[in-house]
Amino acid sequence: MTEMRIFLSQVIAILWKDIRYELRSKQTWLGMGMFALLVLVIFNFTFDLRVDNVSAVAPGVLWIAFIFASLLGLGRTLAAEREQSSMDRLLLCPVNRKAIYLAKLLGNLLFIGVVEIVALPVYALLFNVPLPAALLLIVLLGTLGIATIGTLFSVMAAATRARELLLPILVFPLIVPVVISVIQATQQLMVPTVNEPPWIGLLIAFDIIFLSISMLTFQYVIEE
Amino acid sequence: MALTKQATSIVSSAEEHTNDVDRESPARLPIAASLILGGLSCIGMLASIWLIFFYTPIDALQGVTQRIFYFHVPTAWVGMSAFVVMTIAGIIYLIKPDERLDWIARASGEIGAVFLTFLLITGSLWGKPIWGAWWVWDPKLTAALILWFMFIGYLMLRSYMGRTAESARIGAVWSVVGVIDVPIIYFSVLWWRGQHPGPQITSDGGLPPAAVLTLMVSLATFTLLYCFLMVLVYQLQRLQTQAQRLRAIVEFE
Numbered sequence: 001m002t003e004m005r006i007f008l009s010q011v012i013a014i015l016w017k018d019i020r021y022e023l024r025s026k027q028t029w030l031g032m033g034m035f036a037l038l039v040l041v042i043f044n045f046t047f048d049l050r051v052d053n054v055s056a057v058a059p060g061v062l063w064i065a066f067i068f069a070s071l072l073g074l075g076r077t078l079a080a081e082r083e084q085s086s087m088d089r090l091l092l093c094p095v096n097r098k099a100i101y102l103a104k105l106l107g108n109l110l111f112i113g114v115v116e117i118v119a120l121p122v123y124a125l126l127f128n129v130p131l132p133a134a135l136l137l138i139v140l141l142g143t144l145g146i147a148t149i150g151t152l153f154s155v156m157a158a159a160t161r162a163r164e165l166l167l168p169i170l171v172f173p174l175i176v177p178v179v180i181s182v183i184q185a186t187q188q189l190m191v192p193t194v195n196e197p198p199w200i201g202l203l204i205a206f207d208i209i210f211l212s213i214s215m216l217t218f219q220y221v222i223e224e
Numbered sequence: 225m226a227l228t229k230q231a232t233s234i235v236s237s238a239e240e241h242t243n244d245v246d247r248e249s250p251a252r253l254p255i256a257a258s259l260i261l262g263g264l265s266c267i268g269m270l271a272s273i274w275l276i277f278f279y280t281p282i283d284a285l286q287g288v289t290q291r292i293f294y295f296h297v298p299t300a301w302v303g304m305s306a307f308v309v310m311t312i313a314g315i316i317y318l319i320k321p322d323e324r325l326d327w328i329a330r331a332s333g334e335i336g337a338v339f340l341t342f343l344l345i346t347g348s349l350w351g352k353p354i355w356g357a358w359w360v361w362d363p364k365l366t367a368a369l370i371l372w373f374m375f376i377g378y379l380m381l382r383s384y385m386g387r388t389a390e391s392a393r394i395g396a397v398w399s400v401v402g403v404i405d406v407p408i409i410y411f412s413v414l415w416w417r418g419q420h421p422g423p424q425i426t427s428d429g430g431l432p433p434a435a436v437l438t439l440m441v442s443l444a445t446f447t448l449l450y451c452f453l454m455v456l457v458y459q460l461q462r463l464q465t466q467a468q469r470l471r472a473i474v475e476f477e
Contacts, residue, residue: 152401156394160384169380170398173373174405176366177412184416197415206408213404217397220318 010095014103019110021080028076028111036069036119040126049127058127059186063179065119066139067146070112074150075167077104078158097219101151105214108147116143129190138185141203145178145210146171152214156221177206253459261452268445275438292350294438298446299343300368306336306450307371310378311403314396323465326392329399330382331457335450337375343368363413370409374402387465 022028043061047053081087090100116139124131153170157163185199276294283290313329316322347365348358359365378398385391431439 149401152397156381156397159390159394160381162384166377166380166384169373170377173370173377174401176370177405177408180412180416202412202415206412209404209408213401217400220393220397223393 007096007099010099011103011106014090014095014100015106015110018080018103018107022107022111028073028079029114032069032073032111032115033118035072036065036115037122039065039068040119040123044126054127054129055187055190058123058129059183059190061127062123062186063142063183065123066112066116066143067175067179069115069119070108070143070146070150071168071171073111073115074108074147074154074171075157075164077108077151077154082158091222097222098215100222101155101215101218104155105147105151108151109143112143112147113140132189134189135186138182138189138200138203141200141207142178142182142185145182145203145207146175148207148210148214149174149178152218152221155218178203178210181206254455258452258455261448261455265445265448265452268441268448272438272442272445275441280435280438281432286354289350289353292346294442296343296346296350297439298443299339299346301443302446302450303336303340303343303368303371305447306332306339307375307399307403307406310336311396311399314399317392317396318400321389321392323389323392324462326395327458327461327465328454329392329395330461331454333375333378333382333395333399334457335453337372337379339446339450340368340372340375344372361413363410363416366413367406367410371402371406374398374406378402387468 040061043057043064047057047061049057078087081090120131120135120139123129150167150171153174154163154167157167157170160166181199181203184196185203188196188199272294276291280291280294282288310329310332313325313332317325317329347368351360352358378395381398382391382395385394
């Protein structure tokens with residue numbers, strides 16, 4: 001029980017450090033948010049959106065914007081550590097490696113979540129689609145799936161040259177199942193059809209699988 | 225500055241692998257093993273080409289196009305096995321770091337990428353006359369394509385990171401996540417849509433015996449070819465690591 005408390009306090013301490021750092025610089029939030037909005041606007045030009053095809057195209061547009069913006073933010077998971085070269089100090093702390101991962105994951109989830117909360121109304125406005133409450137659940141689950149894998153691999157890629165280049169190449173193939181299920185679930189929400197697999201259930205299953213693999217393997221990624 | 229740091233990390237990674245026996249002794253290439261494996265796969269390849277083009281009956285529906293199947297299935301088998309070998313070597317590496325395991329993993333990754341490229345090419349060549357399209361988004365095709373991306377991602381990751389213990393560890397984690405992800409991708413696309421022909425060897429005899437024989441010979445040949453290439457690429461990995469280490473030591477001093 002006390003172990004659990006210590007673990008949680010470690011997670012919160014690292015998370016709070018990242019949040020304060022981000023609140024001071026505001027680089028990641030602003031960058032990701034503007035990027036997501038720009039993607040939404042660019043899609044307006046690339047697709048000829050009419051009333052009859054908006055339900056087929058809009059979920060894809062939303063998720064392309066979210067995934068690309070998430071990758072932009074995920075690439076900065078260790079930005080603070082890299083810029084201040086404080087990674088060694090973080091690793092020297094008597095902190096469970098899983099706590100570092102969980103804190104970084106929650107931080108990413110929070111940063112991406114804020115961007116999504118801003119981008120969702122804009123999306124509804126630009127594409128003239130309704131915004132049901134269940135969409136928030138799908139967005140949360142989808143973001144969790146992207147962030148679990150993304151956090152693990154952004155820490156991996158941080159050690160390489162050309163990390164901005166490598167991160168999308170590593171992350172995109174792995175998040176394919178999450179991408180398929182979120183887009184299908186979003187489409188289901190707009191145009192319900194029968195005999196569809198339970199996409200939200202699958203999404204939860206994928207999130208659990210990805211979270212457990214990442215938790216188990218994270219220590220090998222940052223071990224020195 | 226950066227160069228010195230990299231040199232230090234390479235030298236320190238050399239010290240990290242203390243249980244390496246090959247490092248001190250001069251390179252001794254397994255010429256006998258590679259000659260035997262190479263000879264066997266050469267004979268096997270000639271035999272399978274003869275079997276494929278002269279022995280097997282022509283398919284009633286697909287005609288001669290079906291013969292690509294005898295190349296397609298073995299490349300799929302070798303490509304997927306290569307990923308599994310890579311992952312197993314990676315898992316053992318994570319438990320017990322030994323750079324020879326990493327050479328196995330990396331060699332398997334390089335060979336697997338080549339075979340998977342052939343898999344995608346032969347599949348497309350077959351798909352055009354039979355399905356009328358070079359590519360369809362069917363579960364098996366999608367999973368194979370993603371597997372190909374994973375091989376390429378692995379090779380890029382490894383080449384960007386250089387030959388350090390960290391690179392080996394990260395490569396191992398990457399292959400573990402990949403091996404779990406590929407079946408998930410397969411099923412998620414399956415629930416989404418499907419079209420690929422199912423398994424061809426069933427108990428009630430989907431294939432004539434001549435075709436089964438050809439397929440088996442072809443499978444054995446490609447497995448031998450994989451083993452032959454593994455011996456060669458493993459040696460290449462070993463020599464490249466040694467060369468880089470010697471260069472780093474010279475620069476460091």
